Amino acid sequence: QADMAMYWAKQNGRDNAKFFQPHMAKEVTSHFQKEQEVQKALDCDQFYLVFQPQIDTRSGAVFGFEALIRWQHPEKGLIGPMDFVPLAEESNLICRIGEWVLEKTLQTQVNWLESGITATPIAVNISGRHFISEGFLAFITDLLKRYEVPGNLIKIEITEGVFIHDMALCIEIMAGLKALGVEISVDDFGTGYSSLHYLKRLPLDTLKIDKSFVCEIGDQAEGDKICEAVVQLAQNLELNVIAEGVETSQQAEVLNQLGCYLHQGYYYDRPLSETAARVILKAQQSHTDIRVS
């Protein structure tokens, strides 16, 4: 109870200090319980990854995947990341989740390579808190060594929010990742805080146009305009640009006309099981083999 009272006081800020009342216990308990449940999910292997293909529309080929986390809860059933990632981001739990995702992704890469599949990168979402935490770079370095997987088989997706924390630290970590061959994408681009100043100074590889802009294509002229602006910005800064949340042929067509050929979305594929993702790669490979021979 003492812990809880302190926790509650902290959550409400010092200036706003209130006395702990018994009725407050319920809210605090459920927060603690949720954190404990997430910890338990990690310990009991209740998480799994799904993989959404990323398509190069010029060739029609899958050039990569994004790994997305899912939680198979023993009582509550399937839980999506929006229902536990924000909570986990309030503590270092998000770092444990990020480490789990990275390790699972490398295991998947090893499985794919061992079954003779052409090397295909997998992008992983890393929370800003984890990205700038001590030991992040060392963890990735060690993991790549341990699994003997080249760094260019994983990509890191981060959101713009992380840049405002500590520019110098971000640059240092990104440079370290670069040295390992790990590429960096800015996720949900356009929804955050990045100024052009940040973008120019950071060693980034890819901008991902947020799906809120992609879904406005055709609907409203602004949707097209924002996508166009991001594509031009990426071209000027010599960055790749991926559109996420592509759901219709019209959106795909407009994006192609704007010069954005890397797409991800339900129009092409939903996030898939590891097996289904592997089948797609195998099929693509045998198709290429036939064409070549």
Ligand code: C2E
């Ligand atoms: P995100 O990284 O921007 O991922 C894209 C989200 O859009 C995914 O939702 C994906 O399933 C969904 N999506 C893909 N194509 C379409 C489409 O055509 N239409 C629509 N409406 N949605 C589409 P999901 O899997 O629910 O993930 C939501 C967010 O949760 C992610 O957004 C990411 O911020 C976070 N997240 C997911 N997995 C992880 C993870 O392993 N670690 C961390 N830290 N965050 C994660």
Ligand code: MG
């Ligand atoms: Mg992402």
Ligand code: MG
């Ligand atoms: Mg996104």
Ligand code: MG
């Ligand atoms: Mg997002």
